[in-house]
Amino acid sequence: MEERIEKIKQQLHSYNFKLTPQREATVRVLLENEEDHLSAEDIFLLVKEKVQDIGLATVYRTLELLSELNITQKLNFGDNVTRYEFRSEEAEHHHHHLVCVNCGKVDEINEDWLDPIEERVENRFQFKIVDHRLIFHGICKECQKKKRIIYKSRIFCKIRDLFLSISLLSIKW
Amino acid sequence: MEERIEKIKQQLHSYNFKLTPQREATVRVLLENEEDHLSAEDIFLLVKEKVQDIGLATVYRTLELLSELNITQKLNFGDNVTRYEFRSEEAEHHHHHLVCVNCGKVDEINEDWLDPIEERVENRFQFKIVDHRLIFHGICKECQKKKRIIYKSRIFCKIRDLFLSISLLSIKW
DNA sequence: ATGTTTGCAAATGATTTGCATAAAA
DNA sequence: TTTTATGCAAATCATTTGCAAACAT
Numbered sequence: 001m002e003e004r005i006e007k008i009k010q011q012l013h014s015y016n017f018k019l020t021p022q023r024e025a026t027v028r029v030l031l032e033n034e035e036d037h038l039s040a041e042d043i044f045l046l047v048k049e050k051v052q053d054i055g056l057a058t059v060y061r062t063l064e065l066l067s068e069l070n071i072t073q074k075l076n077f078g079d080n081v082t083r084y085e086f087r088s089e090e091a092e093h094h095h096h097h098l099v100c101v102n103c104g105k106v107d108e109i110n111e112d113w114l115d116p117i118e119e120r121v122e123n124r125f126q127f128k129i130v131d132h133r134l135i136f137h138g139i140c141k142e143c144q145k146k147k148r149i150i151y152k153s154r155i156f157c158k159i160r161d162l163f164l165s166i167s168l169l170s171i172k173w
Numbered sequence: 174m175e176e177r178i179e180k181i182k183q184q185l186h187s188y189n190f191k192l193t194p195q196r197e198a199t200v201r202v203l204l205e206n207e208e209d210h211l212s213a214e215d216i217f218l219l220v221k222e223k224v225q226d227i228g229l230a231t232v233y234r235t236l237e238l239l240s241e242l243n244i245t246q247k248l249n250f251g252d253n254v255t256r257y258e259f260r261s262e263e264a265e266h267h268h269h270h271l272v273c274v275n276c277g278k279v280d281e282i283n284e285d286w287l288d289p290i291e292e293r294v295e296n297r298f299q300f301k302i303v304d305h306r307l308i309f310h311g312i313c314k315e316c317q318k319k320k321r322i323i324y325k326s327r328i329f330c331k332i333r334d335l336f337l338s339i340s341l342l343s344i345k346w
Numbered sequence: 347a348t349g350t351t352t353g354c355a356a357a358t359g360a361t362t363t364g365c366a367t368a369a370a371a
Numbered sequence: 372t373t374t375t376a377t378g379c380a381a382a383t384c385a386t387t388t389g390c391a392a393a394c395a396t
Contacts, residue, residue, distance in 0.1 A: 018370075020376065040361080055378040060361065076249045080385075081360070098300050109298065117286050121309060125282065127271050129311040136294060138302040191395075193351065213386080228353040233386065253360075254385070 001031060008071055017065065025051040026062045030072065030086060037075055037083040037097075037106050077106060077135065094132065100140035107140070174204060181244055190238065198224040199235045203245065203259060210248055210256040210270075210279050250279060250308065267305065273313035280313065 008027055009019040019027075029046040030038070038046070044059045063084050066072040075083040077099050088095065094114065098107040118129050181200055182192040192200075202219040203211070211219070217232045236257050239245040248256040250272050261268065267287065271280040291302050 016375085018375070020369085022377075041359095053378080057362075057379080058377060061376085064362095074251060076251060076253075078247065078249060080249075080253055080255065082253065098294070098298060100300075101303060107298070107300075109294065111293075111297075113290050113293065118309070120284075120286065121271070121282065124284075125271060125280070126314040126317070127273075127280075127309065127311050128317060129309050130274060131310040133306070133308045133310075135306045136291070136300065136302050137304040137306075138300050141299040144299070144301060189350090191350075193394085195352075214384095226353080230354080230387075231352060234351085237387095 004031060008066075011069060011071060012065075015069065017069075021051060022047075022054050022058050023062045023065075025054070026059055027066070030066075030084065034086060035108075037077070037085055039081045039083050041081075043084065073131075075133070078137075094134075096134040096136070098136050098138065098140065100143055101137050102139050102143040105140055105142075177204060181239075184242060184244060185238075188242065190242075194224060195220075195227050195231050196235045196238075198227065199232055200239070203239075203257065207259060208281075210250070210258055212254045212256050214254075216257065246304075248306070251310075267307075269307040269309070271309050271311065271313065273316055274310050275312050275316040278313055278315075 005019075005024065005027060012019050012023075025047045026043060028050065029043050033046070036042075040056070040060050040063055043063065044054075044056045047054055047059060063072065063074075067074050067084070070087060072084045073087050075085060075097070077083065077097070094112045095108050095110045096112075098109060100106075114132060114134065118132070121127055122129055178192075178197065178200060185192050185196075198220045199216060201223065202216050206219070209215075213229070213233050213236055216236070217227075217229045220227055220232060236245065236247075240247050240257070243260060245257045246260050248258060248270070250256065250270070267285050268281050268283045269285075271282060273279075287305060287307065291305070294300055295302055
């Protein structure tokens with residue numbers, strides 16, 4: 001923990017940025033909740049518990065800074081909210097996300113199976129890849145057990161009866 | 174073109190929705206610009222050329238409806254703007270996106286190399302996949318030729334000299 | 347008659363920005 | 372004493388919603 005903070009401090013310093021108390025608190029919240037995919041608002045509320053005098057704008061600015069420096073990365077799972085997570089230490093290691101369309105839970109998978117695909121893309125399209133995002137939408141294990149739909153939508157209300165066939169895109173489970 | 178409109182009309186009818194002039198105009202814009210990844214605003218402006226009396230809210234409502242019915246799908250390339258595109262006719266066929274971090278251009282790749290990966294995910298995590306999104310971020314062919322950075326950021330302005338090493342994530346090209 | 351769809355304006359929610367102040371180099 | 376960072380409030384931008392009018396069945 002402390003050594004990761006120290007490392008981030010170095011990274012900031014190398015570009016003449018400071019690790020202020022506000023920034024440090026933000027980084028700590030990110031580190032302490034590495035499993036989750038927090039929004040700026042989520043992070044702000046958690047940071048506020050540590051450092052009472054901090055503004056939402058500062059959190060946004062910090063997250064933007066960290067993302068620019070490639071310490072964190074922004075994620076977007078389709079709700080129009082940006083979420084933030086640490087980038088893995090090893091530049092080459094990526095992980096992907098499983099988003100449950102029913103309960104909204106987001107899990108990570110750490111396998112990186114994309115290398116051969118990246119290679120094909122680079123060769124075929126002469127596109128120099130610097131990053132990728134891979135998200136699977138589906139029904140998580142738990143929701144499959146529950147066999148219960150909690151997903152809501154405007155059209156759901158309208159055509160309740162047909163909901164299953166629409167919203168689950170005709171999966172059989 | 175006309176037959177695709179007709180098909181969409183049927184789909185809407187099957188759920189008791191109507192293909193109103195406004196909805197039809199929206200669908201036509203989508204069809205006429207299938208290559209692009211338009212935002213609701215983009216679509217609104219194009220629709221407005223056809224049907225002068227249409228509100229932005231209607232376009233949003235139409236796009237939401239089409240997406241709920243799985244006729245279109247929403248995309249998000251990291252700028253906080255939802256973009257819309259048709260889903261391919263064959264439920265199983267997916268395509269992926271190449272987003273140039275330099276010029277912002279979005280290209281599509283139609284190869285679907287993800288089937289074996291999906292299978293592994295389903296088995297390993299018992300996660301029933303209904304959809305996926307795969308986006309590669311990188312430098313497109315043209316920008317590689319230009320060798321010129323037009324990407325802007327707040328930090329770019331600040332640390333101009335170090336920009337290359339930060340923003341391109343230490344690619345060598 | 348009844349339910350659906352619309353345009354408009356206002357509301358919302360996430361994010362950004364201006365600015366005067368505070369902290370650090 | 373110059374630069375960097377902050378909090379706050381106001382501004383912005385994408386999207387949604389309430390509502391009365393228009394339309395379709």
